[in-house]
Every structure is written in C-alpha cells, then in structure tokens.
Amino acid sequence: MNSTETTPRPFELACPDLSAERRGNTDTAGVWHFDSGEPGRPVMLTALVHGNELCGAWALKTFLGSGLQPRRGTLTLAFCNLAAFDRFDRQDYLPSRFVDEDFNRVWSPDKLSDPGSSERRRAVEIRPWVERADWLMDFHSMSLSEVPLQMSGVQQRNIDLALKLGTPATIIADAGHAAGVRMRDYGRHGEPGENGTRSLLIECGFHGAPETRDVAIDQMARFLVEAGSVDRADVPPGWFAPDAPRQRAFKVTEAVATPSGRFRYAQPWKGLEILPAGTLIGWEDEQSVVAPYDDCVLIMPAANLRPGVTVLRLAQIVA
Ligand SMILES: [Zn+2]
Structure with missing residues (x-):
C-alpha cells in the first residue's frame, strides 16, 4: 500500500507539552547537558529526529521531570527536529516527519556543509553534541510495525x-539507508572495530501507540545503567519493563528502495514476516520483488x- 491507500491508524499517544523542555540549558535550543564532575562516559539521548515520533520526547521529558542527574560522566539530551514537531497533527501525522528533508539522512560532510534545508541547519547545530558523545541512543517509532525493534547497525559492538x-x-543489524547517512552512523559511530563508541536506534512501536512511551523510558533506563551514567538503584523502579x-x-542483507516512488505491496505487510524464497513482496514500477532466500525476514x-x-529491508536470522 502506498500512503494514499493506507487507512491511518488512530494516533492515541498524547502529544507532550515541551514548552519548558525545548529551551534546553545550553546555547543550543532543545539541548540539555549535565556534567557529573566525575570520570565517566559522555552519553547522549536524542528524540524527535522525526517530528511525529513522540515517544522519545516523552522519555526525555520524564527524565528531566524526575530530577535524576548523571552520577558519572556527562549526559546530553536533545530534542532534535523541533521545527517538524511544531507541525505535528494527530489527524495527519505523517507530514510532520520533517520540514524539508529527512533529518536522519543528512549526516555526511557534503550535506552538512550545504545548509540548503531546515534539517541540515538543525543538524549542524546538533553535530558538536553528537561528536562529543561516546554512547548515543536515538529514539524513534514506526508507521506500520507494531513491536519494538532495536536497530543496532552492523557493528558487532552495538549488537552485543x-x-x-x-x-x-x-534486534535488527542494519546498514542504514541508500538515501543518506543516519545520525547514529555519523563519524566515529559508523567506524568499524572497538573505538569506545556505542550507538543504538530504538524503534519503540507504532507512532501513535501509548505503549511506545513506556518502551522508550525502559530503553533509556537500561542504556543509562549500562553506560554507567547512573546506578540501577538511582532509577525510578517504574521505568523498567520486564526483560524480554x-x-x-x-541481519539485514539488502534494502528494497523505490526509485520511482511507485512501489506497491503485494500484501499489507507489518514487518517480521518470515517468507520462503520466491514469495512475492510487491512491485517496483511493475517489476516483481520476491524473497531472494528462505527464512527471509521483512523489516x-x-x-x-x-x-x-x-x-523495506530483508534480513536473515542470526541469533
Ligand atoms: Zn524515525
């Protein structure tokens, strides 16, 4: 289905009031920075990379409202694409993903040096904070998939x-998008080997599902404890969900792109379907796209x- 054929699911997640949070406590609007004064990791949590993905904004708002502070290292919280968020409309929630172009496809030197869009200009503001962060968690939600997906990228350190x-x-080990580099793959975060960085992109569920807020808060809590920013006992117990x-x-083997923009799905896929080789997935401008191997997972x-x-992306089962 393309967007004109899709019946939008109701958007039930409340839109957070960010009138206080959007100011930040740094020279960068929407960016908060806390320094424990103790040795430890520079950690960053990012929300609203896509303006209609509210779960991460809820998580950061919850953190700020709790009074919790990092015990070690530094912690940066960023509400990224506020200009897109300001256009959010629950009746028509897809257009507020971005203003001019996708903020999560502009993280390469050529695009960052060409300030031709609202998103590139905002990325240039956020970039110094990303460069400083050793550990990065980026909060997102999805249009069709319903279960949370941890997008680890291909580096083993992040899968671990x-x-x-x-x-x-x-967990989806994915190589990113043909259309441009994601923030979580920028600079050191995209380099192979053990360089001390970690970056995860958590897709918390369907954009409008209230549970995405709980998923984001659980991920935030686990990430901050694992990074050593806080101790488990520091975190409000209600933030943790049970272990899976x-x-x-x-592991993603290939991405299916639509150069024409006229891709049609053969079935209303939701994601994580496991298909035998040869199953028809859809048509790119009348050309059939089929599962290339057995146990092919749709992502x-x-x-x-x-x-x-x-x-969509196609993946093999690795663990
Ligand atoms: Zn997103």
Missing part, C-alpha cells in the same frame, strides 16, 4: 550491547513511499 540490554525481543523472554537478532515496511526512499 543490544543483547546485553535485555529488551526489546527483536528471548532476544533474536536479524519495517514504510508507509510513505516517495521516490528514493527505502521501502
């Missing part, structure tokens, strides 16, 4: 961290198919 966190059940009974990891079918975007 995702397994250590204990939730969510599903079992975690599985899928995050997109709802809003514009020319050049990633339609």
